[in-house]
Amino acid sequence: MTPEQLALRDAVRGLLDKHSDVRAAIETPHGYDKDLWARLTDIGVLPIPEQYGGSGATFDETRIALEELGRTLTPSPLLASAIAAHALLTSTGAEFRGRLLRRIAEGAVATLAWDSVAVTATPAIDYPEVNAASDYLDGAARYVLDGDLAEILLVSDGEFLYEVDPATLSREHTPTIDQTRRLATVHLSNAPALRVGRWSPEIRDFALAALSAEQVGAAARALELTVEYTKTRVQFGKPIGSFQALKHRMADLHVLVETARSAALAANDEVSAAVAKVYCSEAFFSVAAEMVQLHGGIAITWEHDAHLYFKRAHGSRQLFGSPQDHIRRLTRFAHR
Amino acid sequence: MDLSLDAATIEFQAEVRSWLATHVRPLSSMDTPDGFEEHRAWERQLASARLSVVSWPAEFGGREASLLQWLVFEEEYHAAGAPGRVSQNGIFLLAPTLFAFGTDEQRARILPAMARADEVWAQAWSEPEAGSDLASLRSTAVRCDGGWLLRGQKTWSSRAAFADRAFGLFRTGPGERHRGLTYLLFDLRAEGVSVRPIAQLDGEPGFAEIFLDDVFVPDHDVVGAVGDGWRVAMSTAGNERGLTLRSPGRFLAAAGRLVELYRKNPDPALRDRVVDAWIGAQAYRLHTFGALSSPPSGPAASVTKVFWSELDVALHETALDLLGEAAPGWRDGWLFSLAGPIYAGTNEIQRNVIAERILGLPR
Structure with missing residues (x-):
């Protein structure tokens, strides 16, 4: 990441640390925090050029923000709005583009x-x-x-x-x-x-790449939370994270998260976007399922966030086509 | 191995099948107050047909069914989609312990009421700091006139907020860890007991924490010898991990539903997983039939527990992948399956048991 992108990541992460309250947001009638959305659009995370009233951010910046939103599971209109903005930018006539993009840049969902x-x-x-x-x-x-x-x-x-x-x-x-x-x-x-x-199918590929970035953020955070927990939960007189049976599982998950991040970052055409969707869906689901197992009983409670990650992982896996749907599509390329 | 059924078992199977066909109906979740009572009423219906505890002696409400007949009962029960057993902690965990360690007086007093669900039992093993490491538990039972006073906190106690009585392990001393523990029964509505429900990941208040503040337990509610609680409790744990709580019928029924689902939504990308899950259920069934002569208990129960809990997750995940987003019929079972590798001793603990006590690997 460039210094500017690192600064953007820190700004989004700082904003979410301070203001994101997932449990409160899902209880609101519209399911997300409108103030937080306004602050996020102010930071400039939508892929809208300056000539259309945007911040000049590109997909690289959007993907950073999506990864951060994934980490905290913050409900946000960013994914939907970014896909719509991208579709307008790449596939519509100039006469419609400006009017709609300007409104999106101002925060219209x-x-x-x-x-x-x-x-x-x-x-x-x-x-x-x-x-x-x-x-x-x-x-x-x-x-x-x-x-x-x-x-x-x-x-x-x-x-x-x-x-x-x-x-x-x-x-x-x-x-x-x-x-x-x-x-x-x-x-x-x-x-x-x-x-x-x-x-254009390219809109689909953009959507898959965007979702993959979000999945990677969520997977990375789910693993961090799990590692933290196993460092503090003591059984048999030791933190449970000191047991090799658990260590190796978390080490495997780390490999999965890092390779998933590479897949998500590399997604830029039909094949790589499908690969990213399949790989990141499976990686996030594996991490979330292991998060539940490595936390034990506490993860089966409503109060603990593990089930939120688990349910997000399941939902994201289905969104925009399940892994097996994309695998079927990918086999066409494999046979060439 | 001959897996054909004898005439008496075939007759029994027919009776069970026809009774279930006329009586099974959907109930609300047993993790809610109303659903719990619906399930209690269902248990009473089963009991009136002498089907609640088929393998028990007749004097306690059973019909002395053989293990094979019990397996047949379970297959029929799950194939019929019959309700979850709200009395499972009692009939599958406490009762075998009472048969092995209880007194005649305890069996006569406790078992018939359990068979009719007049008393529904909860378990009180885990504590906030004692989960996998159960032997580090801290709740105490202190000697008093005519009995014991319980103090401490228990957690992850399924449906304790609605149940009547509970069984658990308490520190009576002397000695540390596995020594100085005693197996005690207590009334969940006794003075000094407070129960706080815990919402589960599906939002239902199926778990509970139990707080005990000088709760009186009479001497006749000590199971086994004072100080011998670990050994007594481990026999119950063997039951929970082993055959009784998770009979193959449950997984055969789920595997059958999965195959049906595949017929309706054939998806080549998932074909191998469907077949694997079906094979897993068949293998588990054969494993249990193979164990008819010596039911898995002790360390062997750990093998069974790892197998069924991971099979259950795989069955449900495959079903959800087949169905995609439209999976309401499988969703609750799927969420419940997640807890399988955790409760009754986590699968990490089971693998340690297999490694150390069966394979003899160094601790």
Whole structure:
């Protein structure tokens, strides 16, 4: 990381240390801390160039912030807004881009409901089925990040990108096992839609890379918390972390986290983004599952944060396509 | 090995199957106050059909079923999707201890009430500073006129907030660690007991902490000899780790559901894991049948415990991966499976037991 990026990481980490209260945030009606979101956007973590009112940050900076948000599991509109901003920046006409990006830069929550069918052909599961009919959309999009809150709603039918006015549709918060992530179902019934650009698989790859960064942050923190605990929990007259059976497991987890970080950082095209999604999903899930086991009984309580990491790990593994979905996609490259 | 069933067992199997088919219905979570009482009522229904404790002697409410018949009962029970056993701590952990170490008076007084769920038992082993290292426990029982006074704190006591009585280990001295411990029974509603429920990761108050402040226990509620509690307790731990608490029926039923799920959502990327989980359940079943002549107890129970607890996690994880996000039917079992490698002695402790006491590796 450059000195500027290190400073950004410290600024975000400092902000979250001071202000992030996950338990309080998930109890609010919208599921995140609005003041914290305003402070975060002030720091400049959205990938929006200065000409569109942004801070000039790029994906490198966004990914640093996502890793930090992952560490603390802080519910935040950053992931959704960054994906929407990126889609606008890379795939839409200049006439729409400026207007929407400016609002996002000012902190308006934006999201993109994208057609996962193109990525994850799991027929038993009802993925967003949105059919463009001239300038009207019908169908439903599921698992839309911040979909019930977003002021700016972009929808893809797999071919085009549309801007849809949230006032013209119905949407509902759909709670999942992971309370730290806001997901919604968006119902489109003859909803007027403005065609603003073309869908590109590159948007998907960006989303996968962004999510991987968040997963790495969460995995790293879950391991840190576990290491800390095993240094202080005494049984048989010694900290349990001194037992080789536990040491080796945590050493293996460290290898996993570091290699996952490399995979996440390297994600910049179709193959590497899919690799990152698979690898980071499995790494985070392994760390979170071991976090529960290495903490023992305390991790089975509501009060302890281990279950929050565990549930986030499970939810993130499914989000934007499960590892096996991406593995199936990757086999096409392996056969070439 | 001949795994075919004899005529009496086939008849018993048919009776159990048909009874379950007419009586099983879904209940609320037994980790909630209302759900607990629903489960108590279910236990009473089982008891009235003499199905709550089939392997026990008739005088205590059982029908003297053989171990094979008990395994058959368990397979039928889980295949029918019957409710979790709210009385499991009593019937699977305390009762075998009473059969081995209790007095006739204790068995006559305690077991019939346990079989009917008139008294539901909780266990009181762990303390905040004594989990894996149970022998470091600090709660004491001090001699008094006609009995003992309990002082200290116990934790991770499943459903103690709703149960009636508890069994646990207390320091009576002299001696340290494994020496000077005594196995005692106490009333959870006695004067001096306070119970604080602890919410579990699913949000339900299934755990509890028990605070004991000079709680009186009469002499007749000492199990085994004073000072011999460790040995008595370890026999119970063997039951918890071994066959009784986690019969193969439970995993066979889950593996069957998993295979069904795969048929509906075939996913080549997960095929090997589904088959592995199914093989694991079959292997566990065969292992238990193989153990019919000598049920695993003591160190051998550790082998069983590592196997079933890790199998349970694998079964549920595979199911969730097959289903993706739409997995409500498996979610609760999955969260519960996470606790399997922790309770009844963590799998790290089990592996130490296997290494040191079975393989004879140096401590």
